[in-house]
Amino acid sequence: MIRQFELVDLVRAYDKNVDEALLNRAYVFAMKAHGSQTRASGDPYFSHPLEVAGILTDMKLDCDTIATALLHDVVEDTVATIDEIHELFGPKVAELVDGVTKLSKIEMQTESMRQAENFRKFLLAMSNDIRVLLVKLADRMHNMRTLGHIKKIEKRKRIAKETLDIYAPLAERIGMHELKDELEHLAFTHMDPEAMESINARLHYLIEESPNLEADMVAALTELLKENGIEAKVSGRIKRPYSIWRKMERQNISFEQLSDVMAFRIMVDDVSTCYRTLGIVHGEWPMVLGRFKDYISLPKQNFYRSIHTTVIGPHNNKLEVQIRTHDMHEEAEIGVAAHWQYKQKAENAEGSQYRWIRELLEILDHTHDPEEFLEHTKLAMYQDKVFCFTPKGELVPLPRGSTTVDFAYAVHTEVGDHCVGAKVNGRMVPLRHQLDNGDQVQILTSKGQAPSPRWDSFVVTGKARSAIRRHVRFQQHEEYSQLGKTLIEKACRRNGLDFSGRVIEEAASVLNLSDADMLFALVGQGTLSEEEILRAAFPGFKEDARNEGLPNVHQDWEQIDDGAIPISGITRGSAVQLASCCHPVKGDRIVGLRVPGQGAEIHTIDCSRLSEFDDRPEMWLDLRWEEGEEDSDAFYTGRLRLEVVNERGALAAIAATVSKTGGNVSNLEIPQRDPEFYVMIIDIEVKDVKHLNDITRALRVSRVISRVDRVLG
Structure with missing residues (x-):
């Protein structure tokens, strides 16, 4: 383990103003708090926060962040509290520790919900101070390095998947590519060990086939640039197995088709030399088309800057070359940690x-x-x-x-x-x-x-x-609520009962609902029935009166009085939806069918599907179109069945007729065809039923159409 004075010396090496007293207090407090706790490996638990602090010293982070690393688990895993941290170490360290600490007392149904709630809290803390993220990433890094000590395979895979899904992408977003690569590599080892072994075997074979490729290319690049008067640092590397596997999966290609298994970095002093170097490399070896990216001119969202190109190298191999300045390389390796200003406000977080x-x-x-x-x-x-x-x-x-x-x-x-x-x-x-x-x-x-x-x-x-x-949820809730209120009002009138706010509040209280609006929404959605509301509001309500005044068969529905629910602004996904069987259009005589959990469907009064519900009158709703509502942007889809003469230009004639009458063909099917006639099912966007009838009449007089019928079910 890192000893107390060694940790202070590590920080002093890059920060002459090190707060030695703060680090010593944090070291002693965390060591005492964790006491005899041990990790799955059998090591003292205190070794973990020490290693996390050591990782952060490699990033040259400030004393508050190092102290946070030492203390990051004491609130979650010991009897220590945030108030104690605040009193002993100040408000900033307490804020950082609280940001890293998981929600320990939440009770969720699933592991994914716990994960989501903890991530929500972490995100809010990270938005206030990016150092919360740096501590969390260092914490995850050390946990991944020691993940093999956890005995349960399922738990190891769950932690590895979480690392791939959340922490590696977060590291990439703040430009910490080296840390991201290691997190992905460690997670991949536990997520898919067979794939890891397979790719490692191929990489080993590649190295055996060309053992001197890396050294030869580094020497060739160094000599080439020196001949052209450019001092550069050149290095080579083989891509990590996870990066190779992900590219093979994403692009559905084989290992042999990869063009950048081996990459070479050229680091120079300034930007102008980067472009000179690019010209020299392209002048020496042919580039691979489609494999050039200039992230200096157009940086990535995390401000990653470099030039990437792929060339056919001296051994006829495809090799990726990355060209950047020394400063760009430092930022590419440790990202935000390379230029974090500890004693200033988080101005970067606003940029x-x-x-x-x-x-x-x-x-x-x-x-x-x-x-x-x-x-x-x-x-x-x-x-x-x-x-x-x-x-x-x-x-x-x-x-x-x-x-x-x-x-x-x-x-x-x-x-x-x-x-x-x-x-x-x-x-x-x-x-x-x-x-x-x-x-x-x-x-x-x-x-x-x-x-x-x-x-x-x-x-x-x-x-x-x-x-x-x-927005859709809000819109649906409003429509469910309005529909539910109307249904309860009608049920009260039908049964001679008083409808008032007090009555509804009483029902909501009995049913353990937060307010009347929630009650109305649940009724409109079909989760609760009007009968349940009436029984809750009126204990003496008789259930046998619930269907009084309702028709028994759909043919009688037109005899209902004018107490119908007005329908307007119909769109897919709202509380009241247009049925896809009969395609109702504004102006049709309509009726509604309840759809539990989804509100209601509008059907035309002569829809063939309604006969299925003759013996279930409780499913029916009395609906009507909103009178006087005009919406120039609203349209409805009417469906027609056409018998069309099989001759050249027939389809063009149909489209022209629909267009001239102000309609729009949205879909067309040809379910039957023979040498003389085609049967077409055509969907047409119209304003209302009058508009649809006008189009129907225009089609009937067309020379190429022998018959037109509306499809109703």
Whole structure:
């Protein structure tokens, strides 16, 4: 173990103003607090915080951070409290220790929920001080180095997976590539030992085939640059097995197809020499097309800077060459720790380098479900990037596969919420259009626009997905609540009972619900029935009165009085959905069917499916379209069955007829065809039933159409 004076000397080596008293107090306090505790390896537990502190001294971190490393487990694993830490070591160390400490008293149903809640707390602390993350990464590093001492294979794999999912991507995000590589390597060893062994065997064979390749290439590069007047430090390395395995999996290629198993780094004094070196390397050996990346001109989101190119080397092997300055190399190895200013405010955390932390906090604001938050966070943390630009030339880094909606949310949540269209490189594109490197994107917005549930099917960023789902959940809750309130009012009138706020509050109390709004939402959703509410509010309510006044068969539904529930603003994913069997259109006579847990479906009164519910009148809802509501952006989908003459130009004639009458064909199927006639099922977007009837009449007079019928079930 590192002795007390040795730890102080390690810090003094890079910090002449070392707070020796603070480090000594933290050392003694942690040693006494952990006492006789031992780790799975049998070593004294205190050896762990000491090793964590040692890792952080390699990063040249300040005394508060080293003290935090020594104390990071005392609150979680001993009787010590945060108040004691605050009193003995000051508010800053106490804040850092609290940020690293897990939530020890939470009771969750699943391990993933515990993980998500702890990560939520950790993220909030990290956003206040990035040193919380540095301590946590060093803590995880030492735990991974000693993971083999844990006997249960399942536990080792769970910890390894968590490391790959969360901690390695976090290390990459702050530019700590060396630490990230080691975390991935250690985790891969436990996650998939067979794959690790297989790749190691191939690497060993590669080295045996060309034992002098690395040394020869280093010598060749050094001599080449020296001949051209460039002093450089050249080194070679073989990629780690996990990096090789992930690339093989992602690109679905074999080991032999990899072009960068071996990489060489050239470190020079300044940026201009980087580009001179690139020209010399390309002049000596041919480059591999598509394998050049200039991260100096366009740095990664974590500010990683380097030039990457792949060339056909002297032994006819594909070799990756990385060119960077010495400062760039230091930042690439230990990232934020290379330039952290300990005695200043966390100005860096406000800059573009830590924009991703703010994005994670926005996800936290939008997501209340812990497991969903963790899912969105993983999406936001580790994906390959594309770099796009706003019309003003501002750089927006996004995960590969991102759409214009992802871009809109990356610019600002408000821009995403009100996005109606996009131009990419001056050309209008669909919202689901995937972006490429260098695209210039202009987002078109409208105050009347709101996020669509359909967007969730194609966005890829956690920020966009969480914002969309939050809006949809809010919209659904509002609609469920309004529908539930209307249903309870009607049930009270039908049974001659008084409907009032006091009555509903009484029912909510009996059912252990937080408030009336929650009660209404559960009824609208179909989780609770009106009968359950009436029984809770009126103890003497007779269940046999529940169906009084309801029709027994769907043919009688049109005789119901005008107490129908008004329906407006119908969209997929809302509390009341349009049935896909009969495709109701505004203006049709309609009826609703309850869908437990999802609200209700709207059907036309003559939908063939309704006969299945003749003996279940409690499933029926009396609905009507909202009168006088006009929405120029709303459309409905009507379905028609056409019998079409099989001749050239028939489909063009149908499309022209629909277009002239203001409709839009959204889908077309041909279930039957023969030499003379085709049967087509065509979906047409229309404003209302009158619009659909106009299109139907126009199609019937077309020369190429012999028959048109509306599909109702």
